[in-house]
Amino acid sequence: MVRSIKIMNRMSFFSASALSVIQTGLVILVAPVMSGFHSFMSARFAGVAAPPVLRRLYLTRKYWSELSVQPANVDVMASQANVIVAVAATSGITSALVASALVPTSALGLATAPLSDILTITFLLMASYISCQLVLLNGLSETAANTFRGIISVAAIIPVIFLVSVIFFTKSATTNLDVVLSSLRSESPFGDGAPFVLAALALLISGSSSGSDEIETSAQGTDRAMLMLACDSISLVWLTLAGDLLWPGSLVVISESAGILDSLGNLGLGFLLWIVRCIMLCIVLSVSRLIVAGPVAVIRMRTTAALLLLLFAIQIVFGSHLASVNSLGETLQQEISRDHAEGKRL
Numbered sequence: 001m002v003r004s005i006k007i008m009n010r011m012s013f014f015s016a017s018a019l020s021v022i023q024t025g026l027v028i029l030v031a032p033v034m035s036g037f038h039s040f041m042s043a044r045f046a047g048v049a050a051p052p053v054l055r056r057l058y059l060t061r062k063y064w065s066e067l068s069v070q071p072a073n074v075d076v077m078a079s080q081a082n083v084i085v086a087v088a089a090t091s092g093i094t095s096a097l098v099a100s101a102l103v104p105t106s107a108l109g110l111a112t113a114p115l116s117d118i119l120t121i122t123f124l125l126m127a128s129y130i131s132c133q134l135v136l137l138n139g140l141s142e143t144a145a146n147t148f149r150g151i152i153s154v155a156a157i158i159p160v161i162f163l164v165s166v167i168f169f170t171k172s173a174t175t176n177l178d179v180v181l182s183s184l185r186s187e188s189p190f191g192d193g194a195p196f197v198l199a200a201l202a203l204l205i206s207g208s209s210s211g212s213d214e215i216e217t218s219a220q221g222t223d224r225a226m227l228m229l230a231c232d233s234i235s236l237v238w239l240t241l242a243g244d245l246l247w248p249g250s251l252v253v254i255s256e257s258a259g260i261l262d263s264l265g266n267l268g269l270g271f272l273l274w275i276v277r278c279i280m281l282c283i284v285l286s287v288s289r290l291i292v293a294g295p296v297a298v299i300r301m302r303t304t305a306a307l308l309l310l311l312f313a314i315q316i317v318f319g320s321h322l323a324s325v326n327s328l329g330e331t332l333q334q335e336i337s338r339d340h341a342e343g344k345r346l
C-alpha cells in the first residue's frame with residue numbers, strides 16, 4: 001500500500017514536471033503569434049495597414065538562425081554596447097521564461113506551484129522589461145529619454161501589486177497564485193470572485209506594454225531574436241495572469257481526472273481556453289489603444305485606472321467581510337437575549 005502511494009506520488013511529480021516543460025515550450029511558440037495578433041487587431045481598429053499575424057514568429061525564427069557578427073574595425077564603445085545588448089537579451093528572456101513557468105496557463109498543480117508567488121512573478125516580469133529597455137539607453141538622446149521614462153513608469157506597478165497582495169491575503173492568507181486560483185475555481189465572478197475580476201483588469205492595465213520596434217533594431221542576430229521573444233513573452237504572461245484571475249474555472253486540476261485519456265482531454269481543453277482568453281484580452285487592449293494620448297498621459301491614465309479598480313475591489317472585499325461580521329454579531333446577540341430570557345423564565 002505504501003509502495004503504491006509512493007509510485008503514484010512519483011508519477012504525479014513527473015507529470016507535473018512534464019506539464020511545466022510543455023507549458024514553457026507553448027509560451028515560446030504562442031508568444032510571437034499572440035503579439036502579432038495584437039498588432040494586427042490594433043492596426044485594424046486604427047484603420048491602417050495591418051501586418052500579418054505570423055510576421056513576428058517568422059522574424060524571430062529568421063533572426064535566431066543568424067549570427068551576431070561584429071565588424072572588424074569596431075571601436076571600444078560599440079564593443080561595450082554589444083556586450084550590454086547580449087547580457088540584456090539573455091537576462092530578459094531568462095526572466096520572462098521563468099515567470100511564464102510560474103503562471104498556470106491551463107492547469108493547476110504544476111511542479112512550480114509552490115514558487116508561484118504573485119510578488120515573485122511580477123518582480124521577474126519587471127526585471128525582464130527593464131533588461132529589454134536597457135539596450136535603448138545607448139541610443140539617441142530622445143530615444144534614451146523616452147526609454148528612461150518607460151523604465152521609471154515600471155514603478156507604477158508596485159502599489160498595484162501591493163493592493164493585489166492585500167486582496168489575495170483576504171482570500172487565502174497567502175500570495176501564492178496557485179492556492180488562490182484553486183480557491184476561486186468554484187466562485188462566481190459576479191459574487192465573491194468580483195474583487196479578483198477587478199484585480200485582473202488592474203493587472204492588465206498596469207502591466208500591459210507593447211514591444212518597441214526600436215528595441216528590435218538595436219540588436220542583431222540571436223540577440224535580436226531573444227529581445228523580440230522576451231518582449232512577446234512578457235505581454236503573454238501578463239495576459240495569462242489576468243485571464244487566470246478573470247476565469248479561474250477554466251483551469252484544470254490534474255488530480256481530479258479519472259485516467260490518462262481524461263487528463264489529456266482536459267489539458268487540451270485547458271490550453272484551448274487559454275488561447276481564447278488571451279485572444280479576447282488582446283482585443284480589449286487593442287480597443288483601449290484607440291485613445292490618443294502622449295506617453296506621460298498614458299502612464300498616468302494606466303496607473304490611475306489600475307489603482308481605482310483595486311481600491312474598489314478592496315472596498316467590496318472588506319464590505320462583504322464587515323457585512324458577514326455584522327450578521328454574525330446580530331445572531332450572537334439574539335442567542336444571548338434568548339438564553340437570558342430562558343434563564344429568567346426558569
